[in-house]
Amino acid sequence: MDKSLDDISCIAKRSNKPFCIVLVDSCQELSKEYSSYLHNDYKYLLNKSIYNFVNIRSLENEWYLKWLCPVSIPLTCVFSSNGKLIDLIPGAAKETFLYTQLALENRKITEYHWPNRFNISKTEVVSLLDSTLLHKNLLKQGVYIKSELQKISNSLHYPYTEYLQLMGELKENDTLQAQYVAKKMLKFESSYNLDLYKQEFVTAKRVIDPNFDIENEPTIEINKNLVYLYDCEVSKSVSFDIPIFNKGNKPLEIFAIHTSCSCLEQLNYMTKDKLFINRHDSIVLKFSFTANSSEEIYRDVFINSNAINIPIFHITVIANSKK
Structure with missing residues (x-):
């Protein structure tokens, strides 16, 4: 274990x-x-x-x-x-x-x-991931084979190989090339990648801007990650609000709001465009829930954003419904 x-x-x-x-x-x-x-x-x-x-x-x-x-x-x-x-x-x-x-x-x-996120065959992916692991271990030993790692990066297209290249350039004290790789890496910035590679993205941002301060980044805050709805009636909608705050010094971008079931709808921001919340500002998301059975029901809301603290904010909605 x-x-x-x-x-x-x-x-x-x-x-x-x-x-x-x-x-x-x-x-x-x-x-x-x-x-x-x-x-x-x-x-x-x-x-x-x-x-x-x-x-x-x-x-x-x-x-x-x-x-x-x-x-x-x-x-x-x-x-x-x-x-x-x-x-x-x-x-x-x-x-x-x-x-x-x-x-x-x-x-x-x-x-x-x-099933994988690389959009290439399993045979290719396994071979490339094996090579990525090899280069990770070589970097631990102080060995950076730039050309080979670049080939892998060109095929896999994800932040981890870019980060390994960044570490290699920093080991060789090549500031200009490190900044170039860091900018390439930041092109992969998304809610999912920021959630998984937070520290790696912070490193890339500091390579580009030595004065980078994580405290200035957009920060999402929501008062609670559990919403309780009591005495709901089957087939009758119930409304509730979720206030969202940006405590950071840069605009918070909300890329998407997902719900786990069609019985739970987001009402007031139905546009496909990004939703911006200015620094130290807030908005209120309005939802409607319609119970489809008489039991305790669990549903989920996922808010994807560029927040440095919680890029994918998960809220659980618990509803007690009756006929």
Whole structure:
């Protein structure tokens, strides 16, 4: 559990066994099911390889998410005994374990689909991510192979390879090239990327502007992330407000407001254009909820913005409804 990749790699080399790094979420039921299945129905896999469960909620494991950008968790990363990434296998279904067995036995990528954010084939992605990991480890040793890392970056198109290049340029004390790479990296700035690569983007901004102050960045504040609606009636709409404050010194841009169900609607900002909140200003979002059953109902609101503190703000709506 939560051994470092270096530690597991050393154990694998000594025992000449492949190994699996399984990304799990300690608060997710499916991750718990994965562990249960592995230790019961698919226990035989433990004899074929070394397993290391990695909790993605732990700070020291964040880099796995930045490297792989997984769409879903659990995710099984299958490695050869010498640390080469063989396959990426999602989920906790029967097929997950059967294809993991195939990857371990044949030491090659399987046809099991891995949904990814890179818009290229799984075979290409796995190879490129393996190369990215290699260059990450080389940078730790002080080795920066600029041309090869640039080729990977041109194919994957995501912030992590740009950040590795930035670290390489800074190691070589090439300020102009570092600023160039930092500007390229900031083109990937979005709610999702800012949420995942916050510190990396801050580093890039400081390379471009040595006087950059995170305290001046837009900051979203909402009084509560839980909204309770009592005594709702089925098929009858109930309205409620959510005030949003920008405590930062730059305009807050709201890119999108998503709800988890059509029964929950945002009413007063229905435009596709970005919504701006000036520094030290606020707006009120108005919502309408219509219960479709007589029970306790949970719904979600996601507010995507350029806020440096919480780029994707999650609000849970809990409604008690009756007929």
